[in-house]
Amino acid sequence: MEGTESRAPGGGSGSGAADLVARREAAQDETVRANRTWWDANADEYQAEHGEYLGDARFLWCPEGLYEDEVKLLGDVAGLDVLEIGCGAAQCARYLAGRGARVAALDLSARQLQHARRIDEQEGRAPLRLVQADATRLPFAAESFDILCSAFGAVPFVADSARLMREAARVLRPGGVWAFAVPHPVRWALPDLPGEEGLVVRHSYFDRRPYVEQDEQGRADYVEHHRTLGDRVRELTRAGLRLVDLVEPEYPRDLGEPWGGGWSALRGGLIPGTAVFITRKD
Template identity: 70%
Template structure:
């Protein structure tokens, strides 16, 4: 999972949070640089929760081992799986341990260096790593049986309709595409874990990107909002069938906060949306 924030204030004294348009080139450039600069801090802060070889879909702690959104774990052996926005490839490592043949793709070189670090620390054969933009996947048509993304790539791409078409292209017919993102309804609320995060302050229908700018007005971080309906239309236009939309509830006993995710907010608002799709 590599999502930083959504519709909140910038957390860097040298940046300012605004809502403005940001195209594909600006978004890709800003987010690649942001994750290269912040990958160390991110892995230090969240690595314990993510584990080295755990496949968790969201801050609510829903694990693939229990959810089986990609199918029966026993059926993963030999399956070619593309993890998009893989970060340090924790999910790919979990898949490899079950006999799958994963490839971990991320925009950030530094995040992929952390993947190599973990493989070396564990003494594992490294997961194949690819640095690339998710809207221009460097793979042949039908190269994969499954594709997945746990809070990676999708919110950071300006042209997610193109991203969905690219995933469709590299999947074989019948292949499954499963991805998690911040639940779109959260964009109407401040990204705060306390009571202030329970009052809507903006329109759910405002698709204007969230941008953090430096003192020269250059974007240093960008996220893009789509409504639930937008996501469904993008998927169906790309040739996918929506099999399920999972909205994990906050589990009893989980007290750890993750940015704006908290037990308080989790009792009242969905924090994550997981789209389970199949390629026609």
């Protein structure tokens, strides 16, 4: 669940100094360089802070506490070939392997994958098949997988998300499922604050310029990209994928604030924080 650290205007902490934060264009190569470096540098802190909540072999779709073993959005995975995209420490992939799937787990960050290997070794598990790669250039043959999944990983962190959807369709077998969770696009219109101040529109929902944290020379350190719901649907259908369901989980009032930032019962009771797209390749 790499991307739950989302820091964009509608997605998370926005911790960069104000004069080092911009809404500007950032191409795919710049985005890849920035996000690979950021996640390599911050993986240790991320896993230390969130690892217990994520678990070592649980499939958590989103901060609203939506677990795959309860909602079964992927169905029975036993005997199927599954790829987790943007896997972080591969908690979701490890869960699926425990349910009988043949799993590969892919991430842009080498350090995140090192944490995945650490967990396997600590628990005495058979090592997962780990792959370091850009999600818009999947290093797999066509029709290699029955299921692709991503829980807040990769999709918001690429500039060319349309290409990612085409790649997903390419490596899926006919009848296969591609399911991914992202911060709900409406979050981009609001400041990332959990209280009432986080319920006032501050940004344009229609402004697709990414959120960029950058150094004094203007070099990007972290990039997160925004797409509207309509953008996502168009990217999927043009890639040859059929939208089967769009899950917008409600925030449990007794959950507290497990992720900080804009995740709260107040906001979650009024607007969705997560969008889970369930698609199929016909």
